[in-house]
Every structure is written in structure tokens, then in C-alpha cells.
Amino acid sequence: MPVYHPRPSSAALPPLTEARHTPVIEVSHLHFSYADGHKALHDITFSIHAGEKVALVGPNGAGKSTLMLHLNGILGGDDHVRVYDLPTIKANLPRIRALVGLVFQNPDDQLFSPTVLEDVAFGPLHMGLPEADVRQRVQAALAQVGMSAYAQRLSHHLSVGEKKRITIATVLSMQPELLALDEPSAGLDPRARRQLIELLRQLPQTMLISTHDLLMVGELCPRALIIDTGRLVADGNTAEILSDAQLLHSHGLELPHIPATLRFPGPVTVSGSS
Amino acid sequence: MHVDPFDSYRAGNSLIHELDPRPKLLFTLAFIISTTLLPDGAWLSLALAFMTVLGISLIARLPLGYAIKRSLLALPFTLAALTVIFVVPGQPLLTMSIGPWTLRPTDAGLIRFASIVSRSLISVQMAILLTATTPFPDLLHAMRHIHVPRSLVAIISFMLRYLFVLVDEALRLLRARSARSAGERPTRGILWQAQIAGHMAGQLFVRSFERSDRIYDAMLARGYTGYLYTLHTHIIQRRDWLAAAGAVIILSVIQLAAHLP
Amino acid sequence: MFASPRSPLMLAMHIPDGFLSLGVALVFWALAMVIVSIATRRTQQDLADRQIPLMGVMAAFIFAAQMLNFPVAGGTSGHLLGGALAAMVLGPWGGILVMTAVIAVQALLFQDGGLLAMGANIINMGVVPALIGYGLYRSVAAAPPKLRAVGIGAAAWLSVEAAALLASLQLWLSGTVALAVVLPAMLGVHALIGVGEALITVAALAAIARIRPDLSGVAAVRGRGSRAWVWGGMLMSLGVVLLSPWASSHPDGLERVAADLGFLGNEQDAALHGLSGYTLPYFSNSGVATIGAGIIGIVVVAAVVSAFVFVLRRRYRTA
Numbered sequence: 001m002p003v004y005h006p007r008p009s010s011a012a013l014p015p016l017t018e019a020r021h022t023p024v025i026e027v028s029h030l031h032f033s034y035a036d037g038h039k040a041l042h043d044i045t046f047s048i049h050a051g052e053k054v055a056l057v058g059p060n061g062a063g064k065s066t067l068m069l070h071l072n073g074i075l076g077g078d079d080h081v082r083v084y085d086l087p088t089i090k091a092n093l094p095r096i097r098a099l100v101g102l103v104f105q106n107p108d109d110q111l112f113s114p115t116v117l118e119d120v121a122f123g124p125l126h127m128g129l130p131e132a133d134v135r136q137r138v139q140a141a142l143a144q145v146g147m148s149a150y151a152q153r154l155s156h157h158l159s160v161g162e163k164k165r166i167t168i169a170t171v172l173s174m175q176p177e178l179l180a181l182d183e184p185s186a187g188l189d190p191r192a193r194r195q196l197i198e199l200l201r202q203l204p205q206t207m208l209i210s211t212h213d214l215l216m217v218g219e220l221c222p223r224a225l226i227i228d229t230g231r232l233v234a235d236g237n238t239a240e241i242l243s244d245a246q247l248l249h250s251h252g253l254e255l256p257h258i259p260a261t262l263r264f265p266g267p268v269t270v271s272g273s274s
Numbered sequence: 275m276h277v278d279p280f281d282s283y284r285a286g287n288s289l290i291h292e293l294d295p296r297p298k299l300l301f302t303l304a305f306i307i308s309t310t311l312l313p314d315g316a317w318l319s320l321a322l323a324f325m326t327v328l329g330i331s332l333i334a335r336l337p338l339g340y341a342i343k344r345s346l347l348a349l350p351f352t353l354a355a356l357t358v359i360f361v362v363p364g365q366p367l368l369t370m371s372i373g374p375w376t377l378r379p380t381d382a383g384l385i386r387f388a389s390i391v392s393r394s395l396i397s398v399q400m401a402i403l404l405t406a407t408t409p410f411p412d413l414l415h416a417m418r419h420i421h422v423p424r425s426l427v428a429i430i431s432f433m434l435r436y437l438f439v440l441v442d443e444a445l446r447l448l449r450a451r452s453a454r455s456a457g458e459r460p461t462r463g464i465l466w467q468a469q470i471a472g473h474m475a476g477q478l479f480v481r482s483f484e485r486s487d488r489i490y491d492a493m494l495a496r497g498y499t500g501y502l503y504t505l506h507t508h509i510i511q512r513r514d515w516l517a518a519a520g521a522v523i524i525l526s527v528i529q530l531a532a533h534l535p
Numbered sequence: 536m537f538a539s540p541r542s543p544l545m546l547a548m549h550i551p552d553g554f555l556s557l558g559v560a561l562v563f564w565a566l567a568m569v570i571v572s573i574a575t576r577r578t579q580q581d582l583a584d585r586q587i588p589l590m591g592v593m594a595a596f597i598f599a600a601q602m603l604n605f606p607v608a609g610g611t612s613g614h615l616l617g618g619a620l621a622a623m624v625l626g627p628w629g630g631i632l633v634m635t636a637v638i639a640v641q642a643l644l645f646q647d648g649g650l651l652a653m654g655a656n657i658i659n660m661g662v663v664p665a666l667i668g669y670g671l672y673r674s675v676a677a678a679p680p681k682l683r684a685v686g687i688g689a690a691a692w693l694s695v696e697a698a699a700l701l702a703s704l705q706l707w708l709s710g711t712v713a714l715a716v717v718l719p720a721m722l723g724v725h726a727l728i729g730v731g732e733a734l735i736t737v738a739a740l741a742a743i744a745r746i747r748p749d750l751s752g753v754a755a756v757r758g759r760g761s762r763a764w765v766w767g768g769m770l771m772s773l774g775v776v777l778l779s780p781w782a783s784s785h786p787d788g789l790e791r792v793a794a795d796l797g798f799l800g801n802e803q804d805a806a807l808h809g810l811s812g813y814t815l816p817y818f819s820n821s822g823v824a825t826i827g828a829g830i831i832g833i834v835v836v837a838a839v840v841s842a843f844v845f846v847l848r849r850r851y852r853t854a
């Protein structure tokens with residue numbers, strides 16, 4: 001038989017209810033160098049508990065994407081990163097990849113199937129779920145991101161905003177415990193960005209959001225991590241971090257502000273500031 | 275410019291559009307084989323085959339000239355086939371002398387030429403109808419089911435997804451080149467121009483290679499372990515069997531018309 | 536509206552349906568099926584689960600790279616077919632697989648090349664360029680840069696010429712063209728197209744070596760059996776180089792051989808004897824195309840032989 005269609009499988013994983021009180025993600029003393037010798041991560045330690053929405057900010061090249069790729073064992077692969085207390089070693093990977101939904105920075109990398117339906121079905125199909133369950137999860141995931149009408153569309157016909165939503169659906173269909181989103185709001189127009197923020201706010205999953213969009217961080221994430229040249233330089237309350245201009249500035253970050261010359265008379269409402 | 279590799283699909287909801295892609299693909303192959311088998315000068319059969327093309331265009335509600343116009347792609351080869359007019363032995367129709375050349379077109383040569391061109395155009399037209407009425411993802415599905423190697427189909431599916439991404443990148447490179455050389459006369463030699471084209475190809479290769487790495491990561495992240503699973507997207511229905519039966523009858527009639535005295 | 540990105544000249548390489556007889560088409564389909572299934576297996580062994588994304592994106596790359604033209608005099612332009620380049624950067628099996636995907640998509644989506652003729656097209660534009668391209672590439676891999684570039688260029692040029700030769704022969708065996716005219720014409724046109732192919736291929740490899748030196752080795756699925764490829768490529772190249780000028784100048788000789796071997800049926804045999812009934816001296820005997828092909832052929836033979844000698848000598852010295 002040359003065609004693999006899904007078969008019912010025992011690989012479907014039991015829920016991890018007993019592990020609720022352990023951290024969802026626990027990173028301890030993580031170092032990482034790329035094959036060319038470039039040291040991208042340096043002694044990173046932090047943990048995230050169930051229900052938290054945490055921001056990961058830092059300048060270009062700080063190591064955000066690199067760190068994200070460690071969360072489900074695509075890079076690294078040892079016990080410096082634990083998911084629900086499971087070290088990210090090979091034997092645990094199928095399970096960990098079902099628990100951590102990683103959304104890549106570039107939607108064209110994340111959406112690799114010709115049609116939206118096939119892409120959203122990819123995760124659950126490869127978790128070994130039977131076809132009926134897969135279809136039901138695909139519908140649910142597309143409905144969650146408000147893209148139910150798009151199932152038969154060709155991925156490359158979509159706008160950037162639509163692609164970003166579908167990328168989230170591709171991991172929601174795996175029903176992960178943690179969503180790790182790499183720059184979800186990059187390249188979106190204000191309305192698409194607003195819709196994305198509302199979507200992320202509604203989703204119940206624990207989240208780690210890597211972003212340059214500090215206004216979104218302010219709205220969405222009570223806690224923020226700052227990473228710069230591979231080192232974790234701050235971990236704390238978002239409001240405190242965002243109000244520390246000195247800290248932001250020294251790591252190449254700044255809150256956007258509207259120049260006085262452009263201000264309208266009357267009360268200023270900057271979309272997104274809270 | 276936005277390049278769309280799926281442009282050859284004409285969306286519609288005709289009977290032809292809704293048939294299962296497997297019988298459609300098989301019929302197209304059978305039709306092309308049948309047409310190739312027609313002997314020279316089997317005009318009745320060729321006419322029947324052409325009517326089949328027109329009939330399918332009608333049912334699919336495509337413009338009648340659609341397949342005909344697009345089939346002209348095969349023209350360069352028609353030029354090559356022109357040579358048979360003078361080679362096949364038969365009654366010389368006339369003798370032309372152009373400079374040192376003496377050309378004697380023969381009646382049999384002319385018949386062979388016309389037959390080759392007709393067979394080719396009709397075959398190409400049927401292939402055009404297939405792509406015009408079948409979304410490419412469905413064609414891939416059909417290919418999986420007719421035992422095209424599984425990984426080849428998967429490779430083609432990835433190729434299609436990234437075709438337009440890379441074509442766009444290539445066009446960007448070309449635009450950047452023409453923007454840089456705007457105003458400047460192309461005084462530099464061909465070697466230099468070729469060097470730039472080659473450099474663009476190299477750049478595109480490296481970017482594509484790195485992209486394939488990221489895609490691989492994205493696949494791993496969603497549980498890929500080396501086996502690609504796909505959903506069932508089509509179920510053969512009664513109308514597919516009926517269409518297949520009709521196709522067999524049509525092909526038999528075409529062949530009988532050619533081979534019965 | 537998306538038209539096929541190739542110029543009419545390049546279309547001359549994609550044989551459409553209707554021009555090959557069923558017999559010829561099926562023989563090449565069978566051959567292609569065997570080779571492609573080996574190629575899928577070998578790349579699967581070497582790349583494991585990376586095979587599908589890498590080969591798929593690389594097929595898209597070749598397709599896109601075929602659009603990277605450069606202007607030549609008179610509104611024409613130089614293009615890349617890519618068969619040799621693909622084999623040089625991805626290894627012979629990878630190159631074959633990638634070109635197969637490209638040819639399949641061109642046939643299915645753009646009707647650029649036929650479905651029944653696809654087997655022949657895969658052999659002409661995928662397998663033969665891989666054999667020649669990779670074989671010669673490996674044989675000059677250790678040579679100093681200048682000689683290496685010459686070897687790579689010669690390999691790319693020859694791969695196009697070999698494809699044109701093979702396509703002409705297939706058409707002729709199908710009884711759809713007169714070899715005496717078509718062979719010199721095809722070889723002549725593709726001798727020019729091949730120059731564009733050679734220049735782009737050499738420049739592309741140089742660019743890759745500069746941007747990501749680690750890739751020139753990593754991407755190639757290589758190692759096992761590379762000596763067989765070198766010998767196969769050498770033999771094939773010599774065959775092309777020797778056969779093309781001879782066949783162009785004495786097509787009736789080729790016909791006699793084919794008839795003696797039983798390749799040509801009676802009717803075709805008779806048809807081709809009709810050749811003597813007309814003359815096309817410009818093309819068949821003393822044509823510019825023939826002379827040009829002959830001269831270029833001699834130059835390439837010289838290059839191949841000297842590269843060969845160089846490699847052997849070097850191996851001798853290090854051994």
C-alpha cells in the first residue's frame with residue numbers, strides 16, 4: 001500500500017491531569033551553540049506555570065527563536081528543558097510535541113501543505129488519531145481562529161493576516177497545553193493585529209509569546225522575559241519592566257510613542273495601551 | 275507581479291469538475307494512448323477524438339477555444355515534424371528548387387504530418403482539460419492512489435507549495451537587478467550578465483536550502499517522523515463509474531473507427 | 536495569467552504528446568520508472584525524513600531558477616535547464632528526483648511536455664544530465680579552480696547537448712522527424728543554449744561556494760558509487776561528443792545501423808531510404824551547424840581528456 005491514511009492508534013496520549021502543579025516548562029542552565037560555533041544561548045533559567053501568558057522580548061538576533069526551538073526538542077534535546085517534568089529527550093518527543101504547539105516566525109515555513117485543510121490536519125494525523133477525530137479537530141481549530149470557511153483554500157492564496165491565523169489553527173488542532181508563538185503580530189495591519197490579540201486573550205492555553213510588539217505585551221502578558229545576546233536579563237512583572245525605560249533602552253527596546261507634533265487635540269487613545 | 279502556479283485551474287461546479295480525480299487522470303492517460311495509437315490518416319477517429327475534447331469542454335462549461343488556444347504550446351515541435359513531408363515516400367506533389375535544395379513534398383508525407391500534428395494537439399488539449407477541471411491537490415491525491423511512489427508525490431506536493439514562494443523570490447532578484455542596471459546601457463559583456471544570473475541562482479539555492487531546514491523543523495514540531503499521512507479526500511461514487519463506462523465506450527468507438535475497414 | 540516561464544527555444548526540449556510512438560514512449564517510461572524508483576530509495580536512505588522537504592523545495596528552486604535569464608544579443612536570452620546543476624549540488628540521485636518532480640509539474644500543470652512522453656523527458660532532462668553533470672563534476676572536483684570551472688562548464692554544456700541528441704533520436708525512432716534536418720538543427724540550437732547553461736551553472740556553483748562553503752558538500756548525497764558515476768559520465772560524454780558530429784554529418788549511416796539492429800520497421804526503413812530522393816546540403820553535409828558542433832565537440836573532448844588526465848595523474852601522485 002503506497003498511501004498512508006490514518007489508522008486508529010494507541011499513540012493518542014492520556015491527559016496529563018496529574019501533573020497540573022508541576023511547571024509546564026522548566027528551563028535550567030540552558031546553553032546552546034549552533035554548528036558554526038556561534039553561541040546563541042547562555043545559561044538560561046526560567047519556568048512557566050499552567051495558565052500563564054509570558055512574553056519573550058529582545059532585539060533581533062537575541063536568541064528568541066533559538067530558545068523557542070528548544071521547547072519541543074527540535075534543538076537541544078536533554079534535560080535542561082523539561083515539559084511537565086519530561087526531559088526533551090528522544091523517547092519523549094512524540095508526547096512533548098503534542099503538548100507544546102510551536103508556531104514558527106514565518107508562516108510560509110509553518111504552512112507547508114498545499115491546502116489549509118491538509119495543513120491543519122497534519123498535526124493530529126501525525127499524532128496517530130483516527131480520521132473522524134482529525135476532521136472534528138480541524139473544524140474546531142478553524143472555528144477557534146474564525147477561519148472555518150477557509151478549509152479548502154490554497155495556503156499561498158492567503159493574506160499575511162489569514163496565514164498567521166491558520167498557523168495558530170495548525171497547532172490548536174493538536175490541542176496543546178502550551179502555545180509557543182514566534183512573533184505572531186509581525187507584519188499584521190492594525191485590524192488583523194487587534195483580532196489576533198483578542199484571539200490570544202481568549203485561548204485558554206499557557207503561552208510563551210516572542211515578540212517586538214511591546215504594546216501587545218502590555219495588553220496580553222502579565223509577565224515578561226527579556227533576552228539579549230543569548231542571556232536572560234530580566235524576568236518579572238510586565239508593567240514594571242515596561243516602565244523601566246533605562247532597562248528597555250539598554251537592550252535595544254523601546255515603547256512606541258506618538259510624536260507630540262502628531263498628537264490630536266483632546267484625549268489621546270493609543271490603540272493597545274492599557 | 276504575483277505568479278500563480280495554479281492559474282491553469284478554472285473553478286467551476288460542472289459534472290466534470292466534480293468527478294473523482296482518479297478516473298479523470300486515468301481517462302486522460304488512456305485517451306492520450308488511444309490517440310497516439312491512431313494510424314496516419316484516420317480522420318474519422320481524429321474527428322471523434324476532437325469532438326470528445328469539445329464535448330468535455332462544453333460539459334465543463336469552459337470556453338470552446340480554451341483548450342485549443344492553450345494547446346498551441348506544442349508548436350515548436352510541429353516545426354520539426356514538417357520535415358516528414360519530404361521524407362515519407364509517396365506521390366510527389368510538386369518539385370521545389372530553392373538555391374541548392376530540391377524539395378519534393380509527397381502526399382503520404384503530408385498525410386503523416388497532418389496526422390502527427392492532430393494527434394499531438396488533441397492529446398495536449400485533453401491534458402489541458404484535466405488540469406483546468408481538477409484542483410492540483412486533488413490530482414496529487416489521484417497520483418497517490420495510482421501507485422506513483424509515495425515520496426515522489428509528497429515531493430511534488432512540497433514543490434507546489436513552495437513553487438510560487440521561490441518564483442516570487444526569483445522575480446524579486448530579477449527586479450533588483452534591473453533596478454540597479456536601469457539607465458546604464460548593457461555595455462558589459464554577456465559573460466558578466468551570465469555571472470550575475472548565476473550568482474542569483476546560487477543565492478536562491480542557499481535560501482531555498484535554508485528554508486527547507488526550517489520547514490523540516492516545522493514538520494517535526496507537528497509530529498512528523500518520516501511517514502506522511504493524508505486524509506481520504508475522495509470516495510468513488512456511482513457517477514464516477516458511469517463516467518468511466520462512458521469513457522470506455524468513447525475510446526472503443528474511436529479505436530474501432532480507425533481500425534475497422 | 537501565468538505562462539510557462541520558458542522561452543520557445545527551451546520548449547524545444549520538452550517533447551509533447553503525439554510526437555513519440557507508443558513503443559518509444561513506453562520503453563522510456565519503463566526505464567524512467569526503474570531509475571526514479573531507485574532514486575527515491577537512495578535519497579530516502581541518505582536523507583531519511585529530511586528527504587521530502589529538501590527535495591520538494593529544491594524542485595521548486597530549479598523551477599524558479601529556470602526563470603533567471605540573462606540577455607544575449609538580439610532579444611534572446613540565456614537560461615538554465617538545471618539538470619546538471621541539480622546533480623552537482625544534490626548528488627546524482629537527488630538531481631534525478633528533483634528534475635523528475637520539475638518535469639512532472641511542468642507536464643501536469645503547464646502541458647509543457649507530454650504525459651506519455653514524460654518518461655523520455657525524464658531520461659533526457661533528468662537522468663542524462665545527472666549522469667554527465669555529476670560524473671564530470673566529480674572527476675574535476677579535486678582540480679584547481681580554473682580547470683574545475685572549465686570541467687563544470689563542459690559538463691553543463693554537454694548535458695544540454697546530450698539531451699538534444701537523445702530527444703532527436705527518440706523523435707526519429709518514432710518516425711516523426713527527418714533526422715538529417717532535425718539532428719543538426721537541434722544540436723546547433725542547443726549548442727548555443729548549452730553555453731548559457733554552462734555559464735550560469737559555473738557562476739551558481741561559485742556563488743554557493745562563496746555564500747555557504749559548507750553546503751557544497753553537505754547538500755550532495757554522495758560517497759558510495761561515485762566512481763561508477765564518474766566512469767558513466769565520462770563514457771556518456773564521450774559518446775555524445777563522438778556521436779553528435781558523426782550523426783549530424785552522416786545521418787544515413789545512423790539509419791543503416793538502426794535498420795540493421797531492427798529498430799526501424801519496414802515502413803520507416805523505406806521511408807528513410809527516401810532520404811536520397813531529396814537533398815538538403817546546407818544542413819546535412821557541410822552545414823555551419825555541423826562544423827560548429829564539430830569544433831565545439833573537439834574542444835570539449837580536449838577539455839574532458841585533459842581533465843581526465845589531470846585527475847588520474849593526481850591520483851597517481853597521491854597514491
Ligand SMILES: Nc1ncnc2c1ncn2[C@@H]1O[C@H](COP(=O)(O)OP(=O)(O)OP(=O)(O)O)[C@@H](O)[C@H]1O
Binds near residue numbers: 034035061063064067
Ligand atoms: N542555523 C543557524 N546557524 C548559526 N547561527 C544561527 C542559526 N540560526 C540563528 N543563528 C544565530 O543565532 C542568534 C540568535 O538567532 P535567533 O533567530 O534565535 O534570534 P531572534 O531573537 O529570534 O531574532 P529575531 O528577532 O531577528 O527573530 C543570531 O545571532 C543568529 O545569527
Ligand SMILES: [Mg+2]
Binds near residue numbers: 066
Ligand atoms: Mg526570531
